[in-house]
Amino acid sequence: MTDFSLHERLDGDTLALCHSQTSLLRVMRDGRFAWLVLIPRRAGLADMVDLSTDEEARVMAELRAASLALRAATQCHKLNVASLGNMVRQLHIHIIARFEGDAAWPDPVWGSGEALPLDALPAWAEAVREALLAEGWQA
Amino acid sequence: MTDFSLHERLDGDTLALCHSQTSLLRVMRDGRFAWLVLIPRRAGLADMVDLSTDEEARVMAELRAASLALRAATQCHKLNVASLGNMVRQLHIHIIARFEGDAAWPDPVWGSGEALPLDALPAWAEAVREALLAEGWQA
Numbered sequence: 001m002t003d004f005s006l007h008e009r010l011d012g013d014t015l016a017l018c019h020s021q022t023s024l025l026r027v028m029r030d031g032r033f034a035w036l037v038l039i040p041r042r043a044g045l046a047d048m049v050d051l052s053t054d055e056e057a058r059v060m061a062e063l064r065a066a067s068l069a070l071r072a073a074t075q076c077h078k079l080n081v082a083s084l085g086n087m088v089r090q091l092h093i094h095i096i097a098r099f100e101g102d103a104a105w106p107d108p109v110w111g112s113g114e115a116l117p118l119d120a121l122p123a124w125a126e127a128v129r130e131a132l133l134a135e136g137w138q139a
Numbered sequence: 140m141t142d143f144s145l146h147e148r149l150d151g152d153t154l155a156l157c158h159s160q161t162s163l164l165r166v167m168r169d170g171r172f173a174w175l176v177l178i179p180r181r182a183g184l185a186d187m188v189d190l191s192t193d194e195e196a197r198v199m200a201e202l203r204a205a206s207l208a209l210r211a212a213t214q215c216h217k218l219n220v221a222s223l224g225n226m227v228r229q230l231h232i233h234i235i236a237r238f239e240g241d242a243a244w245p246d247p248v249w250g251s252g253e254a255l256p257l258d259a260l261p262a263w264a265e266a267v268r269e270a271l272l273a274e275g276w277q278a
Contacts (some may be wrong), residue, residue, distance in 0.1 A: 060195060110246070
């Protein structure tokens, strides 16, 4: 994890939620969606395949834990999970709770209208954090 | 894998490429992009977290193999990997080779303009298949 620093744009676009041994978990500053971003804390990662298989197993376990906590907190209809990184190359994985009829449904959330500014953690995010802290993540 | 059948829309939108023990690998019928779709062959799956942890490990190994073969075949700048499923609920994972300046860059490919019809496998897809068959996948 030496030399890792969160990309300036990811830092600006998200709020800190909690972290695991391997990754940061942050909340996208867009109040229209319940939208998490998982960022493995190693410098130089861009694609999922850049993770070693050991790292990938840890990241996938964290992705599963965060996804299940998000689904439980929001009772969403569908999860969207994606590693894109065309604008911010630093590896980051989106986990988004989707509802039929939400602001972008059924399209993907990226590029769909204007974000609704978010300056504090919403209740769903507090519930996700509480669930993950109970599993050993750290605030 | 009993009772699995490929969703009608996924079937129509893609061309068969090859399969593993766990999944189908298909090519999106859009000549603008080198775009694979990996579909785990079990009925009733919608989200990644619906996979058992054993299934997830197999699917992730296949996703890695397909991603590396796609990157090698296309020399792409970035991979986009996503499980969305807002329109077709059956679990399917997109793996897309992205290039600076491609038809959607830097936006995601979904909803970006009109597909360029594709009726036969392009050379990049043949190269991906050849690489995966050498690793034990089946035509």
